Each structure stands twice: as C-alpha cells, then as structure tokens.
Amino acid sequence: MDDGTEIGGHSKPTEQHQVGALLGDNRVKISKKFVAKFPGMADEIWYFFNNDLVDEETYFAEAGQEHLPSLTVAEAQFDQDLQNEDAEQERTEKGFLPQYALAALANQSGITRALQETFNKKKAAQFLDFIYYLVLNPGSSADQFDDWAYHQYISPASETLDDKKISRLLQECSQEKWDQFWRLRYEQLTKKRIESGRETKRFCALDSTSIGTYTDLADAAYGHCKQDEGPPQINLVMVVDQFTGETVYAFTYEGSVNDRATYDYVVQRMTSVGFPMEEIFLVTDRGYSSMFNMQSLLNEGIHFVTGVTIAPKSVDEKLIFQHRNHIIDNHETRNSLHGVYQFSTKEVWNKKQVHVHIYYNPELAQQAIDGFNDRLCTTLAILNAGKKLDSRQWEDMRLYLRQEIDPKSEPHKEARKIWVVNQDEVRRFKNRAGFFIIKTDVISDPTQALALYRQRNTIEMGFNQLKNHLGGRRLRVQERSHLGKLLAFIIGASLRVKIRFNYEHHKELHPATKMEIPGNSVDRLLSKLGRCTIIRKKKSEYWQVKPIPKKARDWLEVLFQAKAPPTKFR
Numbered sequence: 001m002d003d004g005t006e007i008g009g010h011s012k013p014t015e016q017h018q019v020g021a022l023l024g025d026n027r028v029k030i031s032k033k034f035v036a037k038f039p040g041m042a043d044e045i046w047y048f049f050n051n052d053l054v055d056e057e058t059y060f061a062e063a064g065q066e067h068l069p070s071l072t073v074a075e076a077q078f079d080q081d082l083q084n085e086d087a088e089q090e091r092t093e094k095g096f097l098p099q100y101a102l103a104a105l106a107n108q109s110g111i112t113r114a115l116q117e118t119f120n121k122k123k124a125a126q127f128l129d130f131i132y133y134l135v136l137n138p139g140s141s142a143d144q145f146d147d148w149a150y151h152q153y154i155s156p157a158s159e160t161l162d163d164k165k166i167s168r169l170l171q172e173c174s175q176e177k178w179d180q181f182w183r184l185r186y187e188q189l190t191k192k193r194i195e196s197g198r199e200t201k202r203f204c205a206l207d208s209t210s211i212g213t214y215t216d217l218a219d220a221a222y223g224h225c226k227q228d229e230g231p232p233q234i235n236l237v238m239v240v241d242q243f244t245g246e247t248v249y250a251f252t253y254e255g256s257v258n259d260r261a262t263y264d265y266v267v268q269r270m271t272s273v274g275f276p277m278e279e280i281f282l283v284t285d286r287g288y289s290s291m292f293n294m295q296s297l298l299n300e301g302i303h304f305v306t307g308v309t310i311a312p313k314s315v316d317e318k319l320i321f322q323h324r325n326h327i328i329d330n331h332e333t334r335n336s337l338h339g340v341y342q343f344s345t346k347e348v349w350n351k352k353q354v355h356v357h358i359y360y361n362p363e364l365a366q367q368a369i370d371g372f373n374d375r376l377c378t379t380l381a382i383l384n385a386g387k388k389l390d391s392r393q394w395e396d397m398r399l400y401l402r403q404e405i406d407p408k409s410e411p412h413k414e415a416r417k418i419w420v421v422n423q424d425e426v427r428r429f430k431n432r433a434g435f436f437i438i439k440t441d442v443i444s445d446p447t448q449a450l451a452l453y454r455q456r457n458t459i460e461m462g463f464n465q466l467k468n469h470l471g472g473r474r475l476r477v478q479e480r481s482h483l484g485k486l487l488a489f490i491i492g493a494s495l496r497v498k499i500r501f502n503y504e505h506h507k508e509l510h511p512a513t514k515m516e517i518p519g520n521s522v523d524r525l526l527s528k529l530g531r532c533t534i535i536r537k538k539k540s541e542y543w544q545v546k547p548i549p550k551k552a553r554d555w556l557e558v559l560f561q562a563k564a565p566p567t568k569f570r
Contacts, residue, residue: 022048026570027156045122045156055121095152096545097532097552097565099132104562105495106131109246110188118181119172125157126169127488135492136526139471142166153534153543170484178483179273182249186275189246203281203305203452204248205459206266206288208237209467211486236486237266240462242283242455245501247462247494249275252486263293267302277302281442283456289439298352298441305452308437312399312428319345320358320435327360335447338454339363342446347439357438357446365434372429376400376421383419400425461500466493469523496522499559506558515554525555542568 020031028046035041047054106112106128115124132154133145140148143163161169190200210233239249249270253262263284271277278301286307297304310316323343327333333341341360346353379397382389399422406418443449470492499522507513518524529552534543545567548556556562 019046019053028053045125092537093533093535094543095530096534097529097548097556098136098526099129099152099154100565101526101529101556101560101562102132102135102495103128104556105498105560106491108561109494109498110185110192111491111494114181114184114188117184118177122157123169123172125155126161126166129154129158129161130166130169131488131492131495134470134488135495136530138469138523167481170481170488173484173487175483178251178487181487182247183274185246186248189241189244189248190279200276201279201281202248203242203283203455204239205242205283205456206237206239207285207456207459207463208235208262209463210234211236211467235262237262238459238462238490239266239270239280239282240459242452242458245458245462245494245497247490248280249273250486250490252483260288260290260293263288263290264296267297267300281305283452285456294354294439295349298349298354303440303442305438305440305443305449307453308439310432310435310437312425316437317428317432319356320432320437323358324360324431324435327358335359335450337447338450340450342450344444344446352441355440355442355444355449357440357449359436359438359446359450361434361436363434368433369430372433376426380419380421400429458497462490462493462497465496465522466490469493469496499525502559502561515558517559525559528552529555542570544568 017034017037018031019028019034021029026047026049028048030041030046045055103112112124112128115127118124119127129149130142130145133140133148137144137148141163145166146162149158149161189202193200193202234252236252237250238247240247251269253265267277267282270280281303282297283305284307286309289306289308294304294306308316310320323345327341327343330341333343335342339361341362343358345356345358347356348354375393375397379389379393380401383401401419402422403417404420406416409416438446438449438453440449443452466489470489499517503515503517506515518528532546532548532552534545536543545565548564553564556564
C-alpha cells in the first residue's frame with residue numbers, strides 16, 4: 001500500500017481471454033471474438049512457443065528455421081476434407097525446395113523485409129508466394145495459383161489464396177506503396193554498402209522497355225514506332241545497380257514517349273521520391289543522349305556515363321573525322337582487353353568539364369559496312385523497279401540516295417529519273433562505321449569508362465527475365481492491379497538475375513569451380529531443385545525432407561546463399 005504496509009496473498013488477473021485454437025504446428029488460430037476485442041492482432045500470424053504467444057518472425061528466429069514456411073496448404077485442405085464423407089486422403093508428398101531457396105534469396109537480399117514494412121507480414125508472405133508461383137510457373141495466370149499451391153509447401157498466410165484474393169492483394173500496391181517499397185530497398189542497399197566499408201555512391205544502368213496491355217490503363221498508348229501494330233503499351237523504366245544486379249527503382253510512363261524525352265523526368269521522379277541523386281551515377285545508352293539532357297544533369301550536379309548518337313554532320317561526327325587517322329594508325333591507342341582502339345579528349349560545358357571517349361572497333365566496322373551495302377542495294381532495286389518501299393527502310397536509307405535523269409532516256413520524250421547512290425554520304429557513313437562515343441563527367445580513363453558501359457547488359461538481362469521468362473511481355477490486369485502485378489514481375493526477375501550474379505561472382509572467386517547452372521538455364525535449375533520433396537505419413541507427424549544431393553546443397557549455398565534445410569520439421 002502507499003504507507004508501506006504489505007498485504008499477504010498473491011496477485012490475480014483482472015481479465016482472461018480465450019485467444020483461439022492451438023494447431024498441430026504450434027500455430028494459434030485466432031478466434032473472431034478475440035480479434036474483435038484486439039483488432040491489432042488480426043494481420044499477424046501467431047504461435048505458442050515457450051509458454052508465450054509470439055509472432056511468426058520471433059517463432060522462426062527462436063526455432064532456427066527462419067526461411068521455412070510453417071503450415072501447408074494441404075493441412076488446411078485436410079481439415080476441411082475431414083468434415084466431408086467423401087474426404088480424400090491427405091497428400092503426404094509436397095514440392096518444397098525451390099520455394100525454400102527463393103525465400104532464402106528474398107530474405108538475404110532484403111526484399112522480404114521491405115515488403116513487410118511496406119504492407120504487413122501477412123500480405124508480404126502472400127505477395128512472395130505469388131512471386132514464387134510466377135517464377136516457377138512462367139506465364140501462368142492467377143486463377144491457377146490455388147491448384148499449384150495445393151501441391152506445395154508454402155506460407156500459411158497463402159493457404160486460402162485464389163485469383164480473387166490475389167487481385168485484391170495486387171490492388172494494395174498504390175503509387176505511394178510502390179515508391180515506399182523502392183525507397184526502403186535503396187536504404188537497405190546503402191546500409192549494406194556502409195557496413196561493408198564501401199562508398200555509398202553507385203553506378204546504375206537506366207533503361208526502359210515497352211510492355212503491351214489489353215486493358216485500358218491511363219498510360220497505355222501505341223508506341224513511337226509501332227504504327228498501331230499490336231496492343232497499346234506502357235513503358236517501364238528500371239534503374240539497376242551494375243555491380244550487384246539489384247533493382248534500385250522502377251516506374252511506368254506513357255507508352256508513346258521516347259527515351260530521350262523522359263530522361264529529365266526520370267531524374268525528377270527519383271528526386272521527388274527521396275533518392276539522393278548525388279550518390280547515383282546514371283549509365284545510359286544512346287537512346288537517352290542529347291545535349292539538353294547532359295546539360296540538365298550537369299546543372300543539377302547529377303553524374304552520368306552515356307553513349308552518344310553520332311548523327312551525320314554532327315559535332316560528334318566531326319570529332320571522329322578529326323582524330324580518325326590517329327586512332328586507327330596509332331598502335332598505342334589499341335585496347336587489347338576490349339578489342340578496340342580508343343582516344344580521349346575533353347569538352348567544356350558552361351565551365352564544367354566533360355570527358356569524351358572515342359572508340360573504334362574494326363570488326364564492328366566491317367559488319368556495319370557489309371550490312372549497309374546489302375540494305376543499299378536492296379533499296380535501290382526496289383525504288384527503280386517502281387515498287388513500294390517500307391517507311392522504316394526509306395528513313396534508314398534516304399540520305400544515301402538521290403534522283404537524277406536517266407542517261408538512257410530518249411531525247412524527244414520527257415526525261416525519266418532514276419535513283420542512284422549518293423557517293424558523298426556513303427563515304428561519310430563508311431568513314432564513321434565502327435566508331436562510337438561515350439561521354440561522362442566522372443571517368444577520365446577510357447578503358448574504365450568502356451568496361452562500366454558494357455556492364456549495362458545487367459539491365460537487359462533483367463528485362464529479358466521479366467518479359468521472356470516470367471510472362472511479363474503482356475499485362476493482363478485492370479488499372480487498380482497493374483502496379484502490384486508489375487512489382488511481382490520485377491521482384492521475380494530480380495531474384496532470377498540475383499541467381500546469375502551469385503554464380504558469376506562465385507566463378508570470379510573460384511576460377512577452377514566445377515559448379516554449373518544446368519543447361520545454363522535458371523528454369524532447369526529450379527526444376528532440378530523441385531525433385532527434392534518432403535513427405536509424412538500422418539498429419540500429426542513431422543515433415544521429413546528427402547535426401548538432398550550434394551550438388552543441390554552446393555546450389556543452395558552458392559546461388560541462393562541458403563543453408564540446407566533441416567531434415568524434419570512441423
């Protein structure tokens with residue numbers, strides 16, 4: 001008491017609540033009455049562990065199985081079937097290892113945490129299971145998810161997912177949630193770099209690709225060069241760290257706008273979301289280059305490495321012709337590492353210095369000239385035969401053709417005109433064939449600039465995975481769901497690219513390694529992991545992991561950065 005007097009006896013709880021039913025795997029099925037009184041408990045998955053009610057993350061951390069989902073879809077289905085007279089026998093064998101490996105990769109890269117902080121743990125688990133489904137079943141639609149999930153060991157949060165619930169889940173990804181997710185991912189990646197002692201500055205490839213859509217999206221339009229062929233499209237921009245393969249940011253914009261016109265908008269968009277643009281060096285191809293874009297970046301203090309379009313009679317073409325003989329004839333300009341000749345000079349833009357690296361590739365020059373000669377001869381033959389020429393072919397070749405009076409025309413009739421080769425312009429083309437230019441405000445060494453520029457294939461790999469291996473070439477969802485579906489595609493593609501990156505990194509560290517990705521195919525790799533299943537005889541028993549071959553364990557460790565799963569678990 002307040003006066004210090006002690007009262008004998010013991011304390012008693014003032015209220016007691018029945019939380020719910022305890023399931024066989026220590027999971028607690030929260031009752032509706034309890035949720036009504038404590039609504040904050042509704043979005044979590046709870047377990048009874050060490051005489052306490054703990055969330056899923058704590059449970060798996062304490063149990064030492066942080067990468068494992070905890071309840072099968074089959075268990076939930078089995079409970080329902082027991083109520084039916086014609087109930088089927090419980091499935092005793094399930095797919096397991098591919099999902100386990102992908103989940104480990106998502107955890108290690110921070111994707112899981114970012115999804116949890118953007119949505120919540122339950123929705124993050126559902127989102128990830130849908131992503132694993134897309135990765136393991138390329139091109140499949142959401143209405144087949146529940147059939148697939150019945151045969152797999154997945155998160156308990158996804159045990160009742162069907163196409164309608166998936167649609168509602170994807171609608172959770174608003175523009176605000178989208179930007180929040182990517183901002184969290186960047187903060188995670190930056191924290192990792194700081195912890196490893198590296199600079200926070202990063203070189204990021206920036207590029208876009210078109211995605212067709214069959215629905216009436218706000219940004220859908222016919223592409224710049226599509227000529228109304230096929231469905232309308234949206235453009236997807238991705239910014240990818242060139243040294244880790246991690247996607248830093250992504251967004252969509254109107255489908256008919258070309259890359260060059262959007263460069264400044266990309267920077268504005270990332271700045272408004274909260275990205276520290278002074279830490280990001282943008283690496284782009286020739287599609288983004290223009291004097292206006294580069295000057296804008298210089299004015300805003302944003303660093304760049306960009307390929308340059310060499311237009312006829314442009315300043316850059318004159319620069320090539322000025323140094324052409326020196327570059328080709330001087331063996332000191334030879335870069336044997338990349339098979340090119342190179343030369344560097346500088347430009348000054350509003351008192352700011354820009355490095356101009358000029359490269360010449362003799363093999364590409366010969367290929368370009370051979371291809372040009374074939375196109376020129378074909379175009380000339382079509383025109384002089386009076387046939388219709390494709391508009392793209394005409395735009396490509398019109399500079400190198402001109403009309404003149406046919407010397408074989410009869411003198412007393414109207415002179416007939418024929419198409420002939422414009423020799424001056426053909427000569428200009430052949431003199432610049434095989435040359436290309438990179439401009440940058442940060443890299444003075446031409447060898448380093450070229451090596452960095454060639455690493456842009458990272459982003460091309462991501463687009464290839466998204467469009468050709470995940471079925472992301474066409475978007476078949478409504479406006480409210482399209483951001484969620486795109487996010488699932490991008491994360492799925494990122495996981496596949498990360499597998500490749502881990503493999504290449506392993507080969508760099510261990511040149512004599514005998515490890516290979518089967519058939520050099522991630523699909524085949526996941527298919528082989530799918531042979532490793534789990535079994536049990538009764539619902540009350542532990543799941544038993546079938547023996548995992550050493551090769552598969554090595555794949556887990558190197559490609560997915562995952563430990564081998566326990567031999568048995570609930």
